Amino acid sequence: MIAKRQACVIGWPIDHSRSPLLHGFWLEKYGIPGRYDRIPVRPEDLSDFLHGFRARGLVGGNVTLPHKEAVFRQVTVRDPLTAKLGAVNTLYFEDDTLCGTSTDGYGFVASIEQEVPDFTFSGARVTILGAGGASRSIIGVILEAGAQKISVANRSLARAEQLRSDFGPQVIPMEWGRAEDVLPGTDLLVNTTSLGMAGKAPLTIDLAGLPGHAVVSDIVYVPLTTPLLTAARARNLRTVDGLGMLMHQAVPGFERWFGIRPEVTPELRALLEADIEGRRL
Ligand SMILES: NC(=O)c1ccc[n+]([C@@H]2O[C@H](COP(=O)([O-])OP(=O)(O)OC[C@H]3O[C@@H](n4cnc5c(N)ncnc54)[C@H](OP(=O)(O)O)[C@@H]3O)[C@@H](O)[C@H]2O)c1
Incomplete structure (x- = not known):
């Protein structure tokens, strides 16, 4: 049996995050036996959470408010651009080291390149x-x-x-x-x-x-x-x-965790648009 790879988004509060919808769409589309969950983490519990990240079976995840700067200070940052930003939105393992990077700027540029x-x-x-x-x-x-x-x-x-x-x-x-x-x-x-x-x-x-x-x-x-x-x-x-940036910033994380570079398609956009507008597809 193939082991299920697990990723997550952490924040406090976290109920509003659309990341599970987005990554869930790609997991299903590519037939990957993985999961992606929201995990509420209080600021005072963040260090313990990061120390236990691997033990929970997680291969990576996203970071949202209010943790982006605090996580930056507690993980390894390998790319010079993220080092300049002082904040991370994506966690992944390189060998056994928990690393952080920022994909928002990439997401913005990719969205403009796709749409114009x-x-x-x-x-x-x-x-x-x-x-x-x-x-x-x-x-x-x-x-x-x-x-x-x-x-x-x-x-x-x-x-x-x-x-x-x-x-x-x-x-x-x-x-x-x-x-x-x-x-x-x-x-x-x-x-x-x-x-x-x-x-x-x-x-x-x-x-x-x-x-x-x-x-x-x-x-x-x-x-x-x-x-x-x-x-x-x-x-x-x-x-x-802003939806293009949201979708594209998720691409590098998904690829690192699940091994497939996912595509940003009109179907994914339609799913998120419906969610934002409170409609069901
Ligand atoms: N599409 C995406 O994927 C994506 C990704 C990240 C963020 N966002 C969106 O981008 C926005 C900013 O996020 P952030 O993380 O950069 O937040 P942030 O660090 O808190 O920055 C907020 C910015 O808004 C300005 N601002 C707030 N209220 C204002 C007002 N009444 N008049 C003029 N300027 C005002 C702030 O100016 P001061 O410096 O003067 O306070 C600051 O420049 C949010 O709406 C967020 O949802 C979208």
């Missing part, structure tokens, strides 16, 4: 709204992909300035209210703030200055169509919602 195939990061002028954890992961990867200039507007300017210190002079910090000034020279606009999320205030920015070729992306995925994306579509700009 003619967009190229090499030489791109990108404007990012927000300077939190997701912004940091995206900046690291799009710089590696060749972005020319990344303007970062954030409510707390100091956080955007820190990104320049960490990633270099291609990152241009700016006050929140100045974002519209750089839109005429923007090829890709990305919202990484929580504005526009269900229950939060909408993001209000006048998109009139964006050139017609610009792509607008919102990494918020509840709701799928945020006020920012509605405004971009009203201007006939190409848009990318």
